[in-house]
Structures are given as C-alpha cells and as structure tokens.
Amino acid sequence: MDFAQLLFPDFSLILCGYLVCRFTPLDRKVWGPVEGLVYYFLFPVLLFQSVTKAPLDLAAASSLLGAGLLMALAGIAMAYALPFLPVIGRHVDRREHAGAAQVAFRFNSYIALALAERxxxxxxxxxxxxxxxxxxxxxxxxxxxxxxxxxxxxxxxELVRNPLIVATACGLVANLLGFSMPRWLEPGVTRIGAASLALGLLAAGAGMQFASLAAQKTLAVCLLTIRHLLTPLVAAGLVHAFKLDAAQASVLLAFSALPTASSAYVLAVRMGYNGPYVAGLVTLSTILGVFSLTFALGVLWAA
Incomplete structure (x- = not known):
C-alpha cells in the first residue's frame, strides 16, 4: 500500500493553508472565525456521523476493544509522565506540555476511516x-x-462545553440505541464532514509557525516518539496478548501509527494555548505518519 499517497491530501491542505495565510490577503483575521466554525459545528457533525455510521457489535469486537483501550491508556500515561521524568522533565515547559500533550495520543480519524476500509x-x-x-x-x-x-x-x-466530546458521546449513545441517519439527511451531513476535514487542515496550516517548535524541541521529540514509535510497539504487544485475528491486528496496528488529530490545533487555540506550536507538531506528525504506518504494518505486523 502506498502510504505516502494516502497521507498526501492531508499534508497538501496543511501546506496550502500555510501558503494562503502567509502570501495572500487571507491572513489570520480570516482564519480565526474559520477555526471557530470548524470547532463548534463542522467537526462535531463529522464525529457524530462517523460514530453512528456503522452498527457496533461489542461482543464480537471485545478483544479488539480491550486492546485498543489499553493502548489508549498507555499512550496517555506516557504523555502525562514527560514533565516528571528525571532528565527530560527539566527541559519541558509545563504550560506548553499541557497544550501539546494531546499530540502524543490523539489520532486523525479521517485517515483512520480511509485506511481501515482499504x-x-x-x-x-x-x-x-x-x-x-x-x-x-x-x-x-x-x-x-x-x-x-x-x-x-x-x-x-470544560468537558460538558467541549463540542467534540459532546458530539462523540451523543453519537455513541445513538449508535447503541440503534439510531441510523435518515437517507434524506445523509448527503448534507456528508458534505459538512468533507468541509470540516478541508477547513480544519487549512486552518492548521494557516496557524503554523515552525519557529515555535525550536523553543520546545525536547517536548516535540518526546511527543512524536510516543505517537509514532512507542504506541505502535505497545499495540504490537497487545496484538499477541489478546490473540487478535489478522483483520483485527491490522486495524489496531494502523490505529496505533496514525498521525495525530488535526483538530488538536483547534482545541489548543480554543483553550488559550500555543496554537502555532501544536500546528507545527500536527504537520510533523502527518509527515512521520508515512513512516510509522509503514513500520507498524510492514514490520510489526509481519513479525
């Protein structure tokens, strides 16, 4: 599978947003309201649709779900631990870590959906x-x-006011209750989802400042190492521990190696943190996703 081809559309949109913001009249005054539209409306609609789109058979997928949740907890624990590590902790700014820790464990759900189907x-x-x-x-x-x-x-x-959490929780409850999107509503909702992907990535590019990464290089290296190396290794161990079949193993390994969520930038900005720094991490993560997906599916799965 050509992972570079799969990731190129996302990265090209981030680059396009960066160029448009820096070299055209569509500067930061334009992109601020766009971020709000994506965060409060477009992304929540997409998340709700993604979670309700396919029926959840929890009994059949209990092993996969258990492995996935343990992998998630491991990634979160590693990210949270960074400021407290003996050597690394001295080089990690606590406020920057608070805003950027999410990069180490969140994932790009759009790439996840496309990759799982393939x-x-x-x-x-x-x-x-x-x-x-x-x-x-x-x-x-x-x-x-x-x-x-x-x-x-x-x-x-903050949790009850977070539209991404509210939309996902509502989607999960609706799915378990047997809700399905009415046919007449699907085309409009699908278009909203497509718009959220494009505008979210463009907004991430528009807010990107690579210079911001230089101030916290240790933090950036640690977060991206967790996202693209350590989490796939944890997933590989869980594949064997839970004895997942080939299809489940491939999905979990792909899930473990995905680039971080593009909405991480929007969330950081909305909560008053260093958006440009997180946007730079999102961009680097998208690039590294080509290598981590190849590593997870080409090396760890074969092992």
Whole structure:
C-alpha cells in the first residue's frame, strides 16, 4: 500500500493553508472565525456521523476493544509522565506540555476511516468505528484535562462545553440505541464532514509557525516518539496478548501509527494555548505518519 499517497491530501491542505495565510490577503483575521466554525459545528457533525455510521457489535469486537483501550491508556500515561521524568522533565515547559500533550495520543480519524476500509473492507470500517466510538471520548477527556487544570478552569465545565466530546458521546449513545441517519439527511451531513476535514487542515496550516517548535524541541521529540514509535510497539504487544485475528491486528496496528488529530490545533487555540506550536507538531506528525504506518504494518505486523 502506498502510504505516502494516502497521507498526501492531508499534508497538501496543511501546506496550502500555510501558503494562503502567509502570501495572500487571507491572513489570520480570516482564519480565526474559520477555526471557530470548524470547532463548534463542522467537526462535531463529522464525529457524530462517523460514530453512528456503522452498527457496533461489542461482543464480537471485545478483544479488539480491550486492546485498543489499553493502548489508549498507555499512550496517555506516557504523555502525562514527560514533565516528571528525571532528565527530560527539566527541559519541558509545563504550560506548553499541557497544550501539546494531546499530540502524543490523539489520532486523525479521517485517515483512520480511509485506511481501515482499504485494509479490511466493510468489516474494517466496523472495527475502526468501535475504536473511534470508545477511544475518542477517552482521548478528548485526556486532552482537555491538563489544559483545564493548568489554566485553573473547571474540568467538568470544560468537558460538558467541549463540542467534540459532546458530539462523540451523543453519537455513541445513538449508535447503541440503534439510531441510523435518515437517507434524506445523509448527503448534507456528508458534505459538512468533507468541509470540516478541508477547513480544519487549512486552518492548521494557516496557524503554523515552525519557529515555535525550536523553543520546545525536547517536548516535540518526546511527543512524536510516543505517537509514532512507542504506541505502535505497545499495540504490537497487545496484538499477541489478546490473540487478535489478522483483520483485527491490522486495524489496531494502523490505529496505533496514525498521525495525530488535526483538530488538536483547534482545541489548543480554543483553550488559550500555543496554537502555532501544536500546528507545527500536527504537520510533523502527518509527515512521520508515512513512516510509522509503514513500520507498524510492514514490520510489526509481519513479525
């Protein structure tokens, strides 16, 4: 499979947003309102549709779900531990870590959906929907908690006001209750989802400043190492521990090696953190995703 071809559309949109913002009249004054539209409306609609799109058969996927949740918890724990490590912790700014820690464990759900279908067809979509349905709320809670804590904001208040968490939780409940999107509504919702992907990536590019990464290079290296090397290794161990079949193993390994979520930038900005720094991490993660997916599916799966 050509992973570079799969990731190129996302990276090209981020680059396009960067160029448009820097070299045309469509500067930051234009992109601020776009970020708000994506965060409060477009992304929540896409998440709700993704989680409700395929029925969740929890009994059949219990092993995959268990492995996925343990992998998620491992990634979160590694990201949270960075400021407390004996040597690394001295080089990690606590506020920058609070805003950027999410990069180490969140994932690009758009690439996840496309890749799962290519790997395992329709069953792959069902499996990735289960992982998305249960892991996205966990990841979003884990992303919000350090930012709310460091900014001394009410954690529960931030959770109930976070549209990404609310949309995912509502989608999960609706799916388990047997809700399906009416046919007449699907085309409009699908177009909103496509718009959220394009505008979210363009907004990430528009807010990108590579110079911001230089100030916290240790943090950047650690977060991206967790996302693209350590998490796939954890997933490979869980594949053997849970004795997953070939289709489940391929989906979990792909899930472990995905680039980080493009919405990480939007969330950081909305919560008052260093958006350009997170946008730079998102861009680097998208590039590294080509190598981590190749490593996970070409090396770890074969092993």
């Amino acid at each position: 790997l395992a067809g329709a069953p792959g979509l069902v499996m990735i929907a289960i992982l998305i349905g249960f892991c996205v709320p966990l990841y979003n809670v884990a992303a919000v908690w350090p930012m709310a804590r460091h900014a001394q904001r009410g954690f529960l208040r």
